[in-house]
Amino acid sequence: MASNKPAPEAPFGTLETDFFGDEPAERAWEEWNPTEDSVRPVRGRHRVMKQRGGLARSSTVLGVGVIAAVGAGGMATAQAKPPVSISLPDSIADNLPDAKSLPGVGSLMSEDASDAAGNVNAAPLTAMTLATDSGTEAGTESAAGAGEALRARILQQAEQQQAEADAEAKAAAEKLAAEKAAAEAAKQQTAAEAKAEAEKLAAEKAAAAKAEAERLAQLAKSYALPTSSYTITSTFGESGSMWSSGYHTGLDFAAPTGTPIKAVHSGTVKSAGWSGSYGYRTVLELEDGTEVWYAHQSSISVSAGQKVTTGETIGRVGATGNVTGPHLHLEVHTPGGSGLDPMAWLRGKGLSV
The missing domain is CATH 2.70.70.10 (Glucose Permease (Domain IIA))
Known part of the structure; x- marks a missing residue:
């Protein structure tokens, strides 16, 4: 990838005017490569704390996480635009230390994320969104699955409620039919009992009449009219x-x-x-x-x-x-x-x- 035009190099010895512009001062610029021996450990609230999974809670890590979250959420619409390369002049890029050698940062970098030369700055920032695409899709699929499960549960509850309502209506109809049948049976039984009672009374009356006739016949045998031809x-x-x-x-x-x-x-x-x-x-x-x-x-x-x-x-x-x-x-x-x-x-x- 082509880099921007490098800035002109300044000599190691330059004259600058001091703050009050009275007299020039000569400062020498020297190359400084930080190493583990020359870098003092960070103390205080910026001290890197090891957590589960090997992540640190420093301000730098949180900044990287924010950038990753912004890229994952699509707030900058990085997925809809082509990647933008960010590069530095060769004079500055060649003098930057290796990112893996920086305390608290090297542990965040993987071998696959950097190029063969170890130059992290050559990769575009939008590439960070690639790692979150699968997670976003998985989250989308998970949300879709959860919505489908909720919809299925709602439909199941609606079907269950409808089934219960149908069962209650059926039970009420069966109860009403049973009560109607019982009332009809009771009516028929009452009519049958009334008919049987009437038949019984008629039979008793007929039997009583027959018995009276027999009694009178027996009496007639023992009684007689006082005269004849009268x-x-x-x-x-x-x-x-x-x-x-x-x-x-x-x-x-x-x-x-x-x-x-x-x-x-x-x-x-x-x-x-x-x-x-x-x-x-x-x-x-x-x-x-x-x-x-x-x-x-x-x-x-x-x-x-x-x-x-x-x-x-x-x-x-x-x-x-x-x-x-x-x-x-x-x-x-x-x-x-x-x-x-x-x-x-x-x-x-x-x-x-």
């Missing part, structure tokens, strides 16, 4: 002046005189004979204490204390006593003496009146 002319409770109580106390079976009168149930004849307005009357006491009165008979076929059975003839239809025509006046009384509706009582025993 016509109902007056019922229980009818009002009128022809009755001394003001209302009819029995049930009238109109039939021809002499029609047989039968015992409605097994019992004992309590009384038989004349009874005023009732004419000839027979009182039959049943096993439960109920009394059946037969009035207006034309004749009586039993006597007091006699046992009779269902359907046995106990007298004949007549028109004795207070009557307007032949008929059987039938009355029913409880053990306490209260009068009952004979038609309802007979029907309660399974008989059709």
